[in-house]
Amino acid sequence: xxxxxxxxxxxANCKRLEAVTRKVVEELGVQAEIEKVTEYPEIMKxxxxxxxxxxxxxxxxxxxxxxSEQEIAAWLTAK
Amino acid sequence: xxxxxxxxxLWLGMAFAILLWGLAYSTLQPLSSWLVYTxxxxxxxxxxxxxxxxxxxxxxxxLLLLTGMIFLISVLRTFFTPERARAVLGGKRQGxxxxxxxxLGVVTPFCSCSAxxxxxxxxxxxxPLGVTFSFLLAAPTINEVAIVLLLGLFxxxxxxxxxxxxxxxxxxxxxxxxxxxxxxxxxxxxxxxQLSQPAEDEQLTWEMRFQRALxxxxxxxxxxxxxxxxxxxxxxxxxxxVPAEALAQVMGKxxxxxxxxxxxxxxxLYSNAAGVIPIVSALxxxxxxxxxxxxxxxxxVGLSLPEMIxxxxxxxxxxxAIFIGTVATAIILIGYLFNLLPLA
Numbered sequence: 096x097x098x099x100x101x102x103x104x105x106x107a108n109c110k111r112l113e114a115v116t117r118k119v120v121e122e123l124g125v126q127a128e129i130e131k132v133t134e135y136p137e138i139m140k141x142x143x144x145x146x147x148x149x150x151x152x153x154x155x156x157x158x159x160x161x162x163s164e165q166e167i168a169a170w171l172t173a174k
Numbered sequence: 175x176x177x178x179x180x181x182x183x184l185w186l187g188m189a190f191a192i193l194l195w196g197l198a199y200s201t202l203q204p205l206s207s208w209l210v211y212t213x214x215x216x217x218x219x220x221x222x223x224x225x226x227x228x229x230x231x232x233x234x235x236x237l238l239l240l241t242g243m244i245f246l247i248s249v250l251r252t253f254f255t256p257e258r259a260r261a262v263l264g265g266k267r268q269g270x271x272x273x274x275x276x277x278l279g280v281v282t283p284f285c286s287c288s289a290x291x292x293x294x295x296x297x298x299x300x301x302p303l304g305v306t307f308s309f310l311l312a313a314p315t316i317n318e319v320a321i322v323l324l325l326g327l328f329x330x331x332x333x334x335x336x337x338x339x340x341x342x343x344x345x346x347x348x349x350x351x352x353x354x355x356x357x358x359x360x361x362x363x364x365x366x367x368q369l370s371q372p373a374e375d376e377q378l379t380w381e382m383r384f385q386r387a388l389x390x391x392x393x394x395x396x397x398x399x400x401x402x403x404x405x406x407x408x409x410x411x412x413x414x415x416v417p418a419e420a421l422a423q424v425m426g427k428x429x430x431x432x433x434x435x436x437x438x439x440x441x442x443l444y445s446n447a448a449g450v451i452p453i454v455s456a457l458x459x460x461x462x463x464x465x466x467x468x469x470x471x472x473x474x475v476g477l478s479l480p481e482m483i484x485x486x487x488x489x490x491x492x493x494x495a496i497f498i499g500t501v502a503t504a505i506i507l508i509g510y511l512f513n514l515l516p517l518a
Contacts, residue, residue: 106287135290135363135487142369144256144295145288159256159288160386 097127097171102138102148109147112161119167184381195242206231225414232406236326243322244394248387251283252378256292263301268352271305276344279312286314286481293488294364304352311501312344315476319398320447327455343504350500359493401449409456416460425462432466433509437502440473447475469509477501
C-alpha cells in the first residue's frame with residue numbers, strides 16, 4: 096500500500112494537485128492511501144517552503160508546483 | 175545521438191517561436207489602424223474610433239508581451255527556488271541580508287499562498303525576522319505581470335523605476351522591522367515547529383525548464399486575460415472621452431493628499447496588476463502624476479488583503495499592523511519622491 100500525502104492549507108493549487116494525484120492513482124490501479132495534510136505544524140515537518148507538496152512513501156517528491164500526470168505516474172511506478 | 179537531436183529540435187522550435195512572435199508584434203499597429211479606419215471606415219477624428227483603435231492595438235500587444243516576457247522570466251526563475259534562497263540567506267546579517275533577500279524575493283518563484291510555509295521555514299532556520307520580511311515583501315510587490323504591463327504601456331524607464339522602488343520598500347521595511355525586535359509578536363507555534371532534512375534539489379534539463387515556463391505562461395494568462403481586456407477597455411474609454419488635464423486637480427503633483435489617498439484606496443482594492451495598470455496609464459495621460467499612480471499601483475498589487483489574512487496565521491495582530499503600516503508609509507514616501515522628481 097502506497098502512502099500519499101498532499102501538503103497544503105487548502106489553496107486552489109492544493110486541490111488541483113489532489114485531483115491530479117487521484118486520477119493517476121486510479122488510472123494506474125495502484126493500491127494507495129491519500130491523506131490531506133492541512134495544518135501548518137504538520138506540513139512543516141516535511142520542511143517544504145512552498146505549497147502544495149506531494150509526499151510519496153515518506154519522501155517529498157515535489158513542492159510549490161503541480162507535477163504533470165506523467166511525472167506522478169513515474170514516481171508511483173518507480174518505487 | 176538521440177539526446178542531441180531532441181535538444182536541437184528544442185532550440186530550433188524556440189527560434190521559430192521567437193520569429194513568429196516578432197512578426198505578430200510588428201503587424202499589430204498597422205493592422206489595428208487598418209481595421210478601424212479602413213475596414214470599418216470610421217472617421218479619423220472621432221473619439222469612438224480613437225478608443226477602438228487604442229483597444230484593438232493594446233489588447234493583443236499586452237497579451238503577446240505577457241506571453242513572451244512571462245516565458246523568459248519563468249525560464250530564469252527555474253534557476254531559483256525558495257530552498258536555495260534560504261541556503262543563501264542563512265547566516266546573513268541585517269543590512270546585506272535585507273538587500274540579498276529583496277533581490278532573491280524578486281527572482282524566486284513564489285505564490286502568496288505559500289507565504290506561511292516560507293515564513294516558518296525561513297525563521298526556523300535562523301534567518302532574522304527583518305530579512306524574512308524583506309523577502310516576503312519583494313516577492314508580491316514586484317510582480318511579473320506588473321513589470322510586463324508597465325513595459326508595454328509606459329516603457330522600460332517606468333518599469334525600472336517600479337522595480338527599484340519595490341526593492342527599496344522591501345529592503346527598508348525589512349530593516350525597520352528587524353530593528354524593532356518584534357520576535358515576540360510571531361505566533362508561538364512557529365518557534366516550536368521541528369524541521370526535518372529538506373528534500374534534495376532536483377536537476378532540471380532545458381526541456382523541463384521550457385516546459386515549466388510554458389505551464390506558468392498558461393497559468394498566468396488564464397488568470398489575467400479577462401482583467402487585461404477589461405482594464406484596457408476602461409483605459410481606452412478614458413483615453414477617448416475624458417478631456418486632457420481633467421485629473422490634474424485631483425491626481426496631479428500639486429494635490430498633496432492624492433498620494434496617501436491613493437494608497438488608502440489601493441490597499442483594500444484587491445485586483446491584479448493586469449486590470450489596474452491600463453487604467454492608471456490612461457489616468458496619467460489625463461493629468462495624474464507618476465508618483466500618485468505608482469503609489470496606487472503598489473498599494474493594490476503589494477498589499478493585498480488575502481495575503482494579509484494568510485499571514486495572520488503566523489503573525490500576531492500587532493506585528494501584522496506594524497507590517498502593513500510600515501509598507502503603506504514606505505509606498506507613500508515613494509509616491510511623494512516621484513511626484514517631486516522631474517521625471518516624465
